[in-house]
Amino acid sequence: SQQGEEDPQALSIQEGENATMNCSYKTSINNLQWYRQNSGRGLVHLILIRSNEREKHSGRLRVTLDTSKKSSSLLITASRAADTASYFCATAPTNAGNMLTFGGGTRLMVKP
């Protein structure tokens, strides 16, 4: 499997509920980033967490990083219908130049 695998692949929740998505990776990283992509659109950068950080918040978003388990989670609290999108984690592997490595994404549907 590839670097940056998201889990679950698809998630359906009701508006107001929390959504949790997980990302696992294989190699050492400099940072890990989460992006959102609305259907047929480009990517929007949500949040970046560096390898020496364990948790980060931005509005309704909370990201954790566990480098010992090579995993990260993205929590969206009090979800809204407008949060419906695909969410991708992207890792910045060490010794990999300036590329980002993306996972396959989690497709989130928030029902009104």
Place this chain on the structure above:
Amino acid sequence: NAGVMQNPRHLVRRRGQEARLRCSPMKGHSHVYWYRQLPEEGLKFMVYLQKENIIDESGMPKERFSAEFPKEGPSILRIQQVVRGDSAAYFCASSLLPTQETQYFGPGTRLLVL
């Protein structure tokens, strides 16, 4: 301050034709990255360029694909003799400095090969 611009947004080509995808980075950015996204998949790195130089093309297919970022004008991703498997969304991103942080993505070009 315009973001990363890509054109065309949609491109239809028949097998064997050439596809040219253009990317204008954010103002002042001299580092451009191209990624490809197949349907229902994540983005895959293709190539990283600075002005007039290819820095990392480890993700580029060895044949038919080329990229450039001239001193003046946009970055161009060129696909010769397209095949159906080239159908994908192609995204470019730019950054002010060479970085794995803060890459700003464009809206993408969706290529359909008939």
